[in-house]
Amino acid sequence: MKIAFYGSSLLSSYWNGAATYYRGILRNLALHGHAIRFYEPDAFDRQKHRDIDPPEWAQVTVYPATEEGLRGVLAEAGDADVVVKANGVGVFDAELLDGIVAEAAPHALRIFWDVDAAATLDEMRADPSHPVRRRLADLDLVLTYGGGPPVIRAYEAFGAARCVPIYNALDPTTHFPVPPDPRFACDLAFLGNRLPDREARVEEFFLKAAAALPDRAFLIGGNGWESKAMPANVRHRGHVYTAEHNAFNCTPRAVLNVARDSMAHIGFSPATRVFEAAGAAACLITDQWEGIEMFLTPDVEVLVARDGQDVADHLAGLTAERAAAIGAAARARVLAEHSYDLRAAQVDALLREHAARQAVPA
Template sequence: MAAGLNIAFFGSSLVSAYWNGAATYYRGIVKALHDRGHRVTFYEPDAFGRQAHRDMPDPSWATVVVYEGEGNDGVRRGLDAAASADVIVKASGVGVFDELLEAAVPTLGGPETLRIFWDVDAPATLARMHADANDPFRRLVPQYDAVFTYGGGPPVVKAYTALGARRCEPIYNALDPSTHHPVPPDDRFAADLAFLGNRLPDREARVGEFFLSAARALSDRTFLLGGSGWGENVDLPPNVRPLGHVSTVDHNALNRTPLAVLNVSRESMAAVGYSPATRVFEAAGASACLITDDWEGIDWFLEPRREVLVAEDGRDVAEHLQALTPESSRKIGERALKRVLAEHTYDRRAVRVEELLTGELVRG
């Protein structure tokens, strides 16, 4: 199998970040693969209002095929078209037809076709399979040539290997510097601390612990809460301003303007570790001063106290904010930007994906 691969990719959405936290990750990986001479067709369903809330047109670096979110005809046409690809990827969490796609992809193509399961939420997928010995995906794991994961490090590799995966390889989040980069401050996002993330069941309690508790402790400071779902039935302190869904075109300004920005991992990601969210690299790419909750493996990506501030709870977040000055915030952001540009770009991630797809995973 030579360079210039034809890759078929079934995922949640490439063109819409609406209720789709994996969008930035998909875009970074797919664009970097295109830049290395590979052709990606991204198949995504018209579901959950994502097509009505697009934040980008079809890109020049991928072919986007949108199929119906109801009825099987559209997804089956996509599978038929994908069968001729060199590499066929099924991502986790498409949202509709997941079981159909998981079962179908290992059957597509010929002897040289590579079939990859790309897990963008490995802790949740593994927890589901461990909780149910009859989960249909258990028997499918060994049928894929490899499992790629959004993160998870050694614990996830060990768990997938125990379930029969032929190969498990973390492909971590990273930075696309052409998309996320420093911009001038924007008065719309002036604040002491900002958090951006959709309201999800295993994130909500941690946002309360790390973000809202810090806001209550620092009533004289201003806080911004971005992401879908926070405007309903949430008891927000008066110094917290909800922003709702924030378009990706505003992410750089939202990261760059406040004194600091906060990353709060979902509970499952924090428990496993080695799973930096996309916002870690987006914030660093914008030269923001990042405060993150603590999780194992963070020093693989950024150096605590020098390139990122680490908090055990909301009290730590509040103490970091009180100690920060505009100058110290600027220095932390500059160091983080330098580190991610040197070590954590999607171009580097794509090199590893290419090594796997054109060398280490190739059969016979």
């Protein structure tokens, strides 16, 4: 099928944590025979911080972040069998959603793909005129990259015809064990941009642990942290490109995952970092959230912390041997159950199911 996908960016992970997810899903969908066209705006300096060149498995159009540029790419939606609007493009989000509904061919499957479902649902509850809430009746399918039963129930209560979580996963061709890199040497590393609904949890789970262990070395990567006051044993690395993620995950004794407020509240929402770290056989410490057992087994494949003191306690007692065993077990689990190959097969089945239903009346 021809898939037209309107998202934030396939080429750059700069202020765009969904890039790894898009790449993993779409690359594997292409292996199922689908023709992928990805449309991303030239915005937020993402094109100056590309991680990859346009891949052979997708045709990428970078359009000016203008009304004229928007009209140009929406005009191409009519040629597709599947038209997807992802949330969080950052410019013309409402217009893009209206546009795919208006421009899609009559037979086309119209999808809203929400990579931040918990936050979107909070916005919809607060605003009856929210663009997504207003357009749900015109969409055939909502896909999310997390949220489990709570998100499914919430979206369907708002009027979605169907909501299906397509969870984050591992692409073993991009995330895998590599030799340590001294640039990332530390006892505990955290990677994530500074965002309003994440900062307080980073303070609790990362900075509080660092303050409790002044003799240990901590490293934080991501945009926006340069102005944040931190303990003396914390180093700030800045933006970490996708090509550096394996070394970032493989080098420290352990790496930390901290969910954003909304995702921690609703559960069932493992970040891409969880699978990237597991794929690199890193020892992962994560904040506690409902549903983690669906993805990794606590104390065997991941260490779970209720607060910063738990993080400090885990790290204080973590030997190199146990860290390696946890990382190896996590890698084996995600390779077997949580690969993008499996996620793409799930999406492919949904697309073919819709196509079969469309063919029945004819």
